[in-house]
Amino acid sequence: MDQKDAELLLKISHADSLQELVDLGFQLLGNPIFIDDMYRNVLAYSQDVTIDDPLWQENVVENIHDESTGSQMASKQMYKKSLETQRPVLLTDLPTVQRYAMTLTNYGVPIGNVTIAAHIHHFVPGDELLFELFCNYAAELLGNSHFSFRRSQPIVVNTLIRLLDGDHLTRTAVESKLNFYKKNTLSKSFLLLISDKTGDALSCPRQPVIETLSMIPGTIAFTYQSYIVCIYSGNGTQRQNAQTQLLYILNRYDLFAGISNHFRDIMQLPHYYTQAQSALKLSKLNENCRTYPYNDIAIFDLFDTLASQTNLLEFCEEKLMDLLAYDKAHGDNLLKTLQVYLETCLQYEETARQLFVHKNTVRYRIAKCQKFLNTDFTDGKKIFQYTLSLKILEYYHYIE
Known part of the structure; x- marks a missing residue:
């Protein structure tokens, strides 16, 4: 040698x-x-x-x-x-x-x-x-690797792991292994990334969770990068039943799931894994909600990308920044009320329900916002600008 x-x-x-x-x-x-x-x-x-x-x-x-x-x-x-x-x-x-x-x-x-x-x-x-x-x-x-040696579906699992690793697999090679995918090519699939409350990893024993998840029809589950990855393919009533079973499992083991957008192409699996991971990391995990769809936080993922290049606060409506200063000084919670009011399509009752306050309190706060901003919230362009600005403020934790 x-x-x-x-x-x-x-x-x-x-x-x-x-x-x-x-x-x-x-x-x-x-x-x-x-x-x-x-x-x-x-x-x-x-x-x-x-x-x-x-x-x-x-x-x-x-x-x-x-x-x-x-x-x-x-x-x-x-x-x-x-x-x-x-x-x-x-x-x-x-x-x-x-x-x-x-x-x-x-x-x-x-x-x-x-x-x-x-x-x-x-x-x-x-x-x-x-x-x-x-x-x-x-x-x-x-x-010591993350590949599966279990007798149950090792070919499928290891093929999916290679996809997530970024290996250059041909579509023919992948589809020849993933029989469950070939049978459901017309069904929308989604990827769930399961974690404990930290949102970064999984500290509980994984095998019981994986075995329980794998019992849900149309589902395959395995460990990857300290998470549990669950891929589900199905539709209609079957999907509703699967969601019910999933929530039961998450509650039973005190776990949380980031959920990717629906996809049809299994070759794009790494992209949807990243979506589910972002859903976990950018959401505020709490016991009242076990599942976090990427679609709900996609705008914050966009902000994450842009924030490294510019200060997003520069794109906020100036009057909203003034309202932020007023809110801090007086503690009236006007910004949060305005955000929920706009997101609920200007519904006083629904805003009150979500904020756990009386409807008249919402009316009072919105009236103050209208006076401060000099608007009655009938201009669609202005509503969009306010909504985007409020999301930016939420991203920077000025709104909880």
């Missing part, structure tokens, strides 16, 4: 992801590598190299397998032998491409496989040892 190999192995030992591990492995061994789980679902593979081989394209890139072919049956025997010997096994069933493979274990339990194919150059003495060292690091990283 030369100095370069030693340096690459050191980098491999500190890899943060399977894809990084595979990329470093390609530099170390000079041939393409892929890692799959025990259900032949590819988790990472050498992507920065063009392999002129239909089998590589089909089995690795597209991740489609015909278990009846001689190549697939030989691979099964190879993995079985590797598991028995705990060593890499050389397979020479293909006329032009030799392969080394090794089954990875975690505390004696098989969790996946690593395969390297001699597409670039023939194996040389020393490759087997380097490959075995690489596999040892791969086993440790895979065992």
Whole structure:
């Protein structure tokens, strides 16, 4: 082993992801590598190299397998032998491409496989040892990763995790794994990100929650980045029943869910994960509400993006800023009353109900706002400007 190999192995030992591990492995061994789980679902593979081989394209890139072919049956025997010997096994069933493979274990339990194919150059003495060292690091990283090794829907879960990781998966590869998605392509789906009250992670045991969620028809649940991710696909009565069951589960385990907008394209999953995450982080979590749709806080997400570039208060109506100063000095709660009044389409009774005050109190406050702002709230453009300004003030916590 030369100095370069030693340096690459050191980098491999500190890899943060399977894809990084595979990329470093390609530099170390000079041939393409892929890692799959025990259900032949590819988790990472050498992507920065063009392999002129239909089998590589089909089995690795597209991740489609015909278990009846001689190549697939030989691979099964190879993995079985590797598991028995705990060593890499050389397979020479293909006329032009030799392969080394090794089954990875975690505390004696098989969790996946690593395969390297001699597409670039023939194996040389020393490759087997380097490959075995690489596999040892791969086993440790895979065992500590967020991929699923459960018998229930591991192919679906691991495909979704790869999508969330940003792996470059083809639509064909994804749809071949997600049977539940193919059956519901015309149904609107949404993603729920479940957390405890911190909004950042999940401190309670996850498995009971996941198993309970997975019992809801049309639902799949799994752990990702310390959250529980739940994807639901359904419509009509089924959706209403699912929402009822979800609320029961959230209340039972004292959890909260950020909910993405509806989507039809599973390939956009990372985008909707970010939406659900923003819904949790930008909402004020409390026990009176367990679910937080992204649509309700989308404008604050926009403000988050813009606030790093400019002071949004500069876009507020000047008279509202004066009203803010008056409110602070007198404590009349005029701004909050005005905000609810505009959001309820100028309804005094509904405003009073939401603020837990008498209707006459609302009338008194709105009259003061009208006098202060010199408007009767009949101009649609002005109403929009006031509503936007009030949202900006809420974003900066001037309105609670």
